[in-house]
Every structure is written in structure tokens, then in C-alpha cells.
Amino acid sequence: MGKLSGIRVIDLSQFLPGPMLTMMMADQGATVIKIEPPAGDPAREQGPFEAGHSIWFANLNRGKSSVVLDLKSDAGRDALAELVRGADVFVEGFRPGVMARLGFGWQAVQAINPRIVYCSLSAFGQSGALSDHPAHDMAVQALAGFLSVNDGPEGKGGIGPVVPGVPAADVAAGLTGLSAVLMALIGRERSGQGDYIDIAMFDSLLPWCAHTAGAAIAGGPAPTSASQRSLGGAAFYNVYTCADGRHIVLGGREIKFARHLLTALGRPDLIALAQAEAGPAQAPLIAYLRETFATRSRDAWESYMADLDVAFAPVLDFAEAFASDHVAQRGLIVEAHGRHQIAPAIRFAGETWTPGPVPELGDSMP
The missing domain is CATH 3.30.1540.10 (formyl-coa transferase, domain 3)
Known part of the structure; x- marks a missing residue:
């Protein structure tokens, strides 16, 4: 059944942070309705592909259903309003102001359903000097200082910052958003009222830097290379x-x-x-x-x-890591529906997890 069985989620997000949040809820039994524009989530077109689906898309959207709505049309907005009436959680990942212009900002959605938990995910949040600045993961990492210590082995004297190997700001926002939504659902059980959550990739990433940033947090000098972080320069x-x-x-x-x-x-x-x-x-x-x-x-x-x-480790590439005995013994790569999936990190004793199917575009009626 899953810990979140009976929870109904409306997901208007695309790419990574929002879909990651709602996928983790779907993994635990929540009913997640993914709202897509007629052209679909752009992540559907991101290769590589397996069994006809983007591997990236599949590993972020399994277990959901897809509803196609044109929110610029009256019919699309009416259909979304009806879905909102029966929902527990509403997740959107547009730039600030977009949902309000479409008629589904926090106040409008709360008026339809006072018990709903509404989560906005954006690069820099709904307020602040950067709130309207367009950005994806790497730009957020750059502006948060994170990228300044993501450099080559020779540090700043060598090649300087490099393109990050993983989208840390995206993942940080997805995990932070999930925690916030679950807290709000617990709070709703006590108050009977929903809540609004403003999750920024920027805000979510900064706490990850507390150890690395060191003295800079207190106004001191900043590390300019991975070798200068608080543990940098240590032989072991x-x-x-x-x-x-x-x-x-x-x-x-x-x-x-x-x-x-x-x-x-x-x-x-x-x-x-x-x-x-x-x-x-x-x-x-x-x-x-x-x-x-x-x-x-x-x-x-x-x-x-x-x-x-x-305390040592060989530096493995992803293929070596995924083929390791440890991954196999913990069941971290699962094959189902003709596709390979990364299993959720959150699994409870006594419960067997199997990945839900990847939704076809518009596989459900609104």
C-alpha cells in the first residue's frame, strides 16, 4: 500500500526538482496526477532511451498518471480546478507569477480547496533580487558559490570550475520540497488547514555548503578550490x-x-x-x-x-557502480515494465516496492 496511500497529488512541474518530489510520493503509494501541456514534459525527449521512454523521464515519473491540459484554455482551467477540489497536494515548478496569471496561484487554489498543501519550486524563490532571473541547475550552483569549489585537481591554478557532474541544486530542491510537503501534511492533520511552501533551489543548496564554506559564512575568506575547503589539503x-x-x-x-x-x-x-x-x-x-x-x-x-x-575507495564510473555486488544485494537497480529503474532510497521494513509504470502522454482523463 505505501505510507502515502490515499494522498492525492497534482503535479504541474517539469524537468527534475518537482518530478523528483512527486515521484518519491508515488513510490510510497500516493496518487500522482502529472499535468502536461499538449506537447508533454520536455524531459520525455531527453535521451538516452529504453523501451521507448527517456531513461531520465522514466526515473522521475514512474507510478504517475498523465493528464494533458491546455491551461490557456477555459476547458483546461476548468478541468484543473475540478482536480484541485479532490487533491491533497499541489506542486508547480514555474517561474514566479506564472501560476497566478493562469488563475492557479496559492490564493486561488486555497479558495477552491482550503486543505490543500501548495508547493512552489523555482530557482531563487518567490521573492528576492534574483526571483525573476531565469536559471537552471548550473546557474544556481554558480550564484550560490557551489560551483567555485567544483574544480579540477589543480584547483584555480589549473582548469578552474567545471560543469558539475550531478545537478546538485535540482536534487537539493526536490529533497527539501519533499520534506516540506510531508511536514505540511502532518501540520494539516492538527490544524485542518493547508499551507503554502516556497522552495528555492538556491535556498536548498546553501545548507549543503555549511561545512565547505567555513569562514565565509561568518564574513571571512572564501575557499576558491576544492583543495581549500575545510578538509582540503588533508592527505587522508x-x-x-x-x-x-x-x-x-x-x-x-x-x-x-x-x-x-x-x-x-x-x-x-x-x-x-x-x-x-x-x-x-x-x-x-x-x-x-x-x-x-x-x-x-x-x-x-x-x-x-x-x-x-x-577508509578508501576506488573511483568508479556509473557503469561500475551500478554493476557492483552492493547495488545488487540491496536491490538498488530494478527491472520492471521492460525498463531499468533506480530504486527509492526510502524503503520500509516489511514492505515490498515495485516500480509503477511510466505514464504515456495523456494516459488518463482529466
Whole structure:
């Protein structure tokens, strides 16, 4: 059944943050009605494809139904108003002001259904100097300072900021939005009234930076490279290149990990350096480890350190990660309806999860 069985969601969002939020609700049994324009969600056209569907779209919209409405027409607006009357949650991802112009801003929707939880997702929120600025994930990362420390291994002296590997601002907003909607639903049980939630990708990303930003939060200097973050410059929190050009990371600064590895390597004299302040004081140790890791392949180092009790990991590509024993044993890639899906991170004991089908455009009547 799922924890959210009986909850009805109207989803007017596209691309990633909103669809991610509502998909996680659908995974837990909520009835999610995806409202699409006649041309459909643009994500339907984003490749690669499997079994006739965009893999991206499928992994964000499974378990939903699709209703096509032209909200610029009277018939489309009337149909949406009728759906709102029976809904618990309303999610939209347009730029500020768009829904109000269409006649479905917060006040209008609340007038139709006072118990509804209304969630707006946008790049910068419904107010503030940037609220009307057009942006997707990378621009939000840039303006939040996030991108400034997403750089190459040589830092600012090398290639500088790079295109982010994952859409962190999108995902942050989706997760934050889900938390807010669930809180509002709990609050509604107590008050009997719905609520309005203004979720910004920008606002959602900033808390992720609290550890990295360090002194900048209090008005001090900002890190300008990943190597200058609060854990940067630490030998045992770093990336190393192996003899085959692949990489391995040391990912734990506890002194016991340094002791185990450096003793095994015959260099216990360097253990004290691992206890020094991250930065220039650890530079000799980093130089030694770079030279050492360059002598063997990634797989050889993985075998060497397997029994040393060291916090390390080979840097896998996505294909290697998805094919790992751990992913298989936890059932994190599921094949259903002729498609592969990433299983939800939220799964409850005693409940069996199976992915819902991917909606065809307009597969449900309004």
C-alpha cells in the first residue's frame, strides 16, 4: 500500500526538482496526477532511451498518471480546478507569477480547496533580487558559490570550475520540497488547514555548503578550490592517481587509518604529518602518497588495502557502480515494465516496492 496511500497529488512541474518530489510520493503509494501541456514534459525527449521512454523521464515519473491540459484554455482551467477540489497536494515548478496569471496561484487554489498543501519550486524563490532571473541547475550552483569549489585537481591554478557532474541544486530542491510537503501534511492533520511552501533551489543548496564554506559564512575568506575547503589539503581526505590512470580516494582522517596504511607501507615516520593541520603542513605526506599510488594500478591498490582497515575507495564510473555486488544485494537497480529503474532510497521494513509504470502522454482523463 505505501505510507502515502490515499494522498492525492497534482503535479504541474517539469524537468527534475518537482518530478523528483512527486515521484518519491508515488513510490510510497500516493496518487500522482502529472499535468502536461499538449506537447508533454520536455524531459520525455531527453535521451538516452529504453523501451521507448527517456531513461531520465522514466526515473522521475514512474507510478504517475498523465493528464494533458491546455491551461490557456477555459476547458483546461476548468478541468484543473475540478482536480484541485479532490487533491491533497499541489506542486508547480514555474517561474514566479506564472501560476497566478493562469488563475492557479496559492490564493486561488486555497479558495477552491482550503486543505490543500501548495508547493512552489523555482530557482531563487518567490521573492528576492534574483526571483525573476531565469536559471537552471548550473546557474544556481554558480550564484550560490557551489560551483567555485567544483574544480579540477589543480584547483584555480589549473582548469578552474567545471560543469558539475550531478545537478546538485535540482536534487537539493526536490529533497527539501519533499520534506516540506510531508511536514505540511502532518501540520494539516492538527490544524485542518493547508499551507503554502516556497522552495528555492538556491535556498536548498546553501545548507549543503555549511561545512565547505567555513569562514565565509561568518564574513571571512572564501575557499576558491576544492583543495581549500575545510578538509582540503588533508592527505587522508584526497584523490590519488594510480599507475593505470584511474583513481583512488582516501576518505577518512582518523589517525588510525593513517597509522594502518603508513605502517604497512613501511613509513610510520610520516604518521605525525597526518595529524598536522590540513594544508601546507601535510604537503610532504601528500607528495609521498601521490608518488606511491602512482606505482600500482587502481585494482592492485584496492586488493592491497582491503584488509588494512583504511577508509578508501576506488573511483568508479556509473557503469561500475551500478554493476557492483552492493547495488545488487540491496536491490538498488530494478527491472520492471521492460525498463531499468533506480530504486527509492526510502524503503520500509516489511514492505515490498515495485516500480509503477511510466505514464504515456495523456494516459488518463482529466
